Amino acid sequence: MPDEDRILEEMLALAERLAASDDALMAGQYALLRARVAALIELRAFGKDLAA
Amino acid sequence: MAASVADPFAASPLLRRFASATRPELEAYQFRKVQALCARLYAKSDFYRARMDEGGLADGAVDSLDRFAKAFPTSAKADFLADQQAAPPFGTRLGVDRGDVVHISMTSGTSGQGQEIYGRSQRDVHMLGYLHALPWYMGGLRQGDTAINCVPAGGMTTGGWGPGEALRIMGATGFHVGGNTSTEAKIDLMLGLGGIHFIYASTNYLHTLTEALLARGITPREAFPAMHGIFIAAEGYPLEWAAKIEEHWGCRLQEGYGSTQLNGFGGSTGSAGVFRPDGQRGLMRLFEWEHLVEIVDPATGAPVQPGEQGEMVVTNLSVEGSPVVRFRTGDAARFVPWQECGGGAWNAIECGTIGRFDDMMKIRGNNVWPSMFDAAVFAHPEVGEYRGRVYTRDGKTEVEVKIAVADHHANLCEDDRAALVQSVRAAIKERSNMWVNVCEVPRAEFQGFAYKARRWADERQDGYRL
Numbered sequence: 001m002p003d004e005d006r007i008l009e010e011m012l013a014l015a016e017r018l019a020a021s022d023d024a025l026m027a028g029q030y031a032l033l034r035a036r037v038a039a040l041i042e043l044r045a046f047g048k049d050l051a052a
Numbered sequence: 053m054a055a056s057v058a059d060p061f062a063a064s065p066l067l068r069r070f071a072s073a074t075r076p077e078l079e080a081y082q083f084r085k086v087q088a089l090c091a092r093l094y095a096k097s098d099f100y101r102a103r104m105d106e107g108g109l110a111d112g113a114v115d116s117l118d119r120f121a122k123a124f125p126t127s128a129k130a131d132f133l134a135d136q137q138a139a140p141p142f143g144t145r146l147g148v149d150r151g152d153v154v155h156i157s158m159t160s161g162t163s164g165q166g167q168e169i170y171g172r173s174q175r176d177v178h179m180l181g182y183l184h185a186l187p188w189y190m191g192g193l194r195q196g197d198t199a200i201n202c203v204p205a206g207g208m209t210t211g212g213w214g215p216g217e218a219l220r221i222m223g224a225t226g227f228h229v230g231g232n233t234s235t236e237a238k239i240d241l242m243l244g245l246g247g248i249h250f251i252y253a254s255t256n257y258l259h260t261l262t263e264a265l266l267a268r269g270i271t272p273r274e275a276f277p278a279m280h281g282i283f284i285a286a287e288g289y290p291l292e293w294a295a296k297i298e299e300h301w302g303c304r305l306q307e308g309y310g311s312t313q314l315n316g317f318g319g320s321t322g323s324a325g326v327f328r329p330d331g332q333r334g335l336m337r338l339f340e341w342e343h344l345v346e347i348v349d350p351a352t353g354a355p356v357q358p359g360e361q362g363e364m365v366v367t368n369l370s371v372e373g374s375p376v377v378r379f380r381t382g383d384a385a386r387f388v389p390w391q392e393c394g395g396g397a398w399n400a401i402e403c404g405t406i407g408r409f410d411d412m413m414k415i416r417g418n419n420v421w422p423s424m425f426d427a428a429v430f431a432h433p434e435v436g437e438y439r440g441r442v443y444t445r446d447g448k449t450e451v452e453v454k455i456a457v458a459d460h461h462a463n464l465c466e467d468d469r470a471a472l473v474q475s476v477r478a479a480i481k482e483r484s485n486m487w488v489n490v491c492e493v494p495r496a497e498f499q500g501f502a503y504k505a506r507r508w509a510d511e512r513q514d515g516y517r518l
Contacts, residue, residue, distance in 0.1 A: 023063075023064045023065050023066050024060070024063035024064050024189070024194060024195070025060070025063075025064035025066055025067050025185075025186070025189050026064070026066055027195050027223065028185075028195045028221055028222040028223030028224070029182070029185075029221050029222075031195075031223050032220065032221050032223070
C-alpha cells in the first residue's frame, strides 16, 4: 500500500514550488493545484496520530 | 482613447512561448494531436470509427493535416442528435469510459432542433475553465481581481459553468450576477463592491447594463475607475457602438468566439481590443494549439480565400470526453490568415461580425443577416433597442423595424426623433441594399432580456396561408 499521507506531503511541497511561479497566466492555476492537495491532506487529518 | 491592457505576454512566459511558435511548428503540433485524437477515437468511439471508415482512414491512421481535412467526414448538429437518440444520453462519441464522465455540457437549444449533450472528464472541466480564463487573462483579468459575470451561472450549459471555473482557476473573485438578478439590483451590487476590474457579458446585456447605468445618471468610467477590461461574446455589433462603450467605461472592449463545441473560447481579441490601429474592425486570433479551425465555403466545403466569409468547422485537440471532430458549426466568420495579422502564427477571424448561416434571411433577393441590421441600428447611440419583422402583404415582402429611444435619451424632441428614424432607415439601406419601414415605439415595449437576443421574426409563411 502506498503511503498516501507521505505522497500528499511531497505533492504539496512540489505544488508550493510551482505556486512561486511568476507566470501570471499560471499563478492562479498553480494556487488551485496547491489548494487541492492541501485540502486532501486536511480531510485525511482526523485520526492520523491515532493510526500512527 | 480607452486605457490599454497590461501586456499579457510580458507577464507570462508560457503565453510568450505560444506566441513565438512558427506556423510550421504550430501545424506540426496540430498534426501530432490530430493523430493521437483519431487513434484514440478509433478505439473508443463507434460514431467516429464509422466516420473514419467511411473516409478511408483505416485504423484511424492519418498521415497529414491535409489528408485529415479531405478524408475525415464532417459532422453537424443533426448527426449528434441522431447519435444521442440512438444511444442516450451521450451517443457513441465518448472518447473516455462512461465512468470517467464527471460533468456534462448541453447546448442551449435556441436553434429549436434539440440540445446536444457532451460528457466532460475531470481534465476537460479544468480545460473548460482555462479556455475561458485564457482570453480573459489576455483581456486584462488578473489574480486577485473582482469580476462581474453577467451570464447566467450554473445549469447545464458551457456558458453556465465555464466562467465560474475560469474566475476560480485565475484566482479572481467572481460575482455571478447573471440570471435572476435584475439589472437595477446588479448595479446596486456593483456600486457597493468597492472596485470592479473585469466584466463578462453578452453583447446584448452589456448594452442593457450600460443603458441602465446612464439612465441613472451614472458614468461607468467614473463609478468603476479600476476596470481593466470588458469582455463580450455571442453577438455582433457596430463599431460606433463599441467606441461609445469604450468611452463610457474608460477601458478596452474585448471579444471572444466560443461555443459548447469548443469547450470554451476558441479565439479572442487578446489585449488588442475590437479596433485595429487604423480604426477598422479588430481581429480575434484563434487558439489553434487547442482547436483546429477550418473556414470553408458551406456549399462546397472548400477553404475560403483570405478576406472571405465562410463556415467554421472545428476540431478539438485537447478534449477527452466528447470531442468534436470536423464539426460544422453553422457560424459564419470572415477569415484573416496569420500573415495578415501583424505578427504571430495564429490565424484570425474578424470580430464583431460573427453570424449564423441558419439566421440568414433571403429578402427581395438579398442575403441579409440580423447582424447587418444590428450594425445599422446601433450605430445610433440614441437607440436603446429594436425589433424587426419580415412579413407578406398583398403578395409583397415587407420589412418592419421598430426602434425605441434609450432611456438616457428620453428628452429627444419630436423633430430629433423623426430625424433619427430617417437616419436609421438610411443606414439600413446602406448596409443591406433595402429600403425598409422604420418607426419609433415606446422603450417599454421591449422590456425583458435574453442572454442571446432574438430581435427578428420571419412571418412570411403566415402570409401564404389560405
